[in-house]
Amino acid sequence: MTTAEALPTGRVAEALDDYWDAVSANDAERALQVVGAALDDGARLSAVLDDVVAACQRRVGGLWLDGEWSVAREHAATAVSEYVVRALLARVGGEAGHEPAEPGERPSPALLVACAEREWHALPALVVCTLLTEAGHRVRFLGGDVSTRTLQGALLDVPTQAVLISASLASSLLFVRRHVETASHSGIPTVVGGHGFDPAGRRARALGATAQASGGADVAGVVAGLPARVRPVEPLTGPGPSEAALLAPRTTAVARGAMSRLAERPDAPEGHLADVLADQLPVVVGCVVSGLLVDEPDVVRETGGWLGRVLDSRGGGPELVDLALAAVRDELHDFPTAVTLLDAATA
Ligand code: B12
Known part of the structure; x- marks a missing residue:
């Protein structure tokens, strides 16, 4: 179903306009009310995230590129959207229930979602977490700028089905590779995504990732097709x-x-x-x-x-x-x- 089917024509545009006004005024509560109202009117969560939240972020990025907005304004706008998406994640039951119900009981494996090291763009990964949680997965979000050591610690703490790595920057690929190495050396498959990758998946393959997904629309299907275990990736050699x-x-x-x-x-x-x-x-x-x-x-x-x-x-x-x-x-x-x-x- 497309967004247009999910919401009456014009409603998405209206929500985006209202959301934009709230974000540009740094009014996080109002921004949350706008998306809450759209969801109450029957909008799908994925449509709200793609056509309102991400669309607003693209507009923010355009204004920075054109020199009209400062980095500080870009940060402030992103903070509003992060607040909104964290609230939506809580609404679908995310970040709760990671502890076993009974003492001594082993929790079921989770999907670990982490940004590459030095990658501050945490919102795209948070959107992915929200959609996977809505799809019924147990998801643990490690945040932006995740070091190898943090990922290693998380893999020891949480039984993990797969590590999902977000990179918005094309300059992050070395750090993505480190996460791929860390996960694969524990036998755990990896899924990569974000603007740092090419749509055809060439970079993901070169880095030894198990799979790539383009976003909320296909990530659950990609996760469903992952192998249970993978071999450690081969070292990257050559000049x-x-x-x-x-x-x-x-x-x-x-x-x-x-x-x-x-x-x-x-x-x-x-x-x-x-x-x-x-x-x-x-x-x-x-x-x-x-x-x-x-x-x-x-x-x-x-x-x-x-x-x-x-x-x-x-x-x-x-x-x-x-x-x-x-x-x-x-x-x-x-x-x-x-x-x-x-x-x-x-x-
Ligand atoms: C806001 C923003 C910032 C903010 C971030 C604040 C914060 N706290 O997050 C600030 C100002 C800090 C910033 C800084 C920079 N940014 Co910036 N930023 C953006 C912007 C405008 C929005 C990002 C966002 O929130 N998107 C919202 C989400 C929902 O959208 P999304 O990325 O489309 O997410 C979907 C998919 O990508 C995918 N996906 C993403 N991750 C994953 C992971 C997995 C596993 C899967 C399956 C899918 C998946 O699924 C998501 C949901 O569908 C983007 C432009 C844009 N159009 O996105 C640039 C952008 C990401 N930034 C860019 C750049 C270059 C930078 C800087 C280097 C600029 C600079 N020198 O100042 C720095 C680097 C900082 C750093 N070390 O990380 C470039 C990256 C280009 C590239 N590919 O290399 C972009 C694309 C802008 C552009 N067109 O030039 N940025």
């Missing part, structure tokens, strides 16, 4: 993964070095534009790490396109992206595979 391992701890240093190179130019970016570029370059270098790991120049090509939009709306011309990528390339002179990857991405 790309080797350079990725060496480069990852130097991401910030490489980004800083590239900024210093740019600063020496007569046409160097200045002021706010330079600050924005300095903020984004570690993400670009992180995408080079990801591209090396999964052997895919597209990861870097996409981040170049995104950087272009960010800089363009802040007064940087298209040539600034080319200059920035060239400065990163120069800074990576000790990483020949990374240089080849960047050349392929910018060809």
Whole structure:
């Protein structure tokens, strides 16, 4: 059933408009009332999450990209939506009942949902938790920025059916791989998802994930098709993964070095534009790490396109992206595979 069938025509648009007003006013209670009213009118939970909450977040992202909203406003809006989705999760019975009913009784296996390390985008994973809980699964949400150690601890604490890993950033793939390794070494299958992945599942396969799902619509079916146990993933070998391992701890240093190179130019970016570029370059270098790991120049090509939009709306011309990528390339002179990857991405 589509959203249009679930709600009278125009009702979703109305809910989205009201929700947007509440979110932009940082009024979490009102935002919750809006989605509560839509659900009471017969809207499906998945429709409310996709067509109201996620749609609002996309609008927030567009405003930041266009330079109209600050990161602080983006955070505040996301906090409202997180409040709403946590309330919806509680409404479908989530995060409760993890303890065994009787002392000594072993709880049934749960789905562990975790963001990759350094990944702050927790809301997408929370939406997935809510829909899986509604579908009858026992779900445990570990939150944003989950370290390997935290995941290891959780796997010891909770009998686990599968680990679901969320990555909104294409620069997170190395950290996704660590979660895949951790889970598979305990025999536990993994499902990955989020904007960091390509729809065809190429990156997920390269990282050794058991499966990928696009979101709430297909995740329950993907979980149903998982094997009970998996073998430990094979190590990633070859020049790309080797350079990725060496480069990852130097991401910030490489980004800083590239900024210093740019600063020496007569046409160097200045002021706010330079600050924005300095903020984004570690993400670009992180995408080079990801591209090396999964052997895919597209990861870097996409981040170049995104950087272009960010800089363009802040007064940087298209040539600034080319200059920035060239400065990163120069800074990576000790990483020949990374240089080849960047050349392929910018060809
Ligand atoms: C809000 C937001 C932020 C906030 C996050 C605040 C917070 N507390 O969460 C802040 C301001 C901190 C932020 C920061 C950054 N962000 Co941001 N952010 C967003 C934004 C606008 C919304 C994210 C969101 O809440 N979505 C809502 C959910 C419901 O939507 P969803 O992702 O579509 O979720 C579905 C699917 O993805 C899927 N799914 C997701 N995870 C999983 C997991 C599994 C297992 C499965 C099966 C499915 C699944 O199912 C979900 C439900 O259907 C997105 C843009 C967007 N359109 O989503 C950018 C976006 C994710 N951000 C982006 C970037 C680049 C950044 C920054 C690097 C920018 C910067 N340098 O400042 C930083 C990085 C911070 C970090 N270390 O994580 C890019 C990522 C591009 C990429 N693929 O690499 C995006 C896509 C924006 C863009 N188009 O450029 N961001």
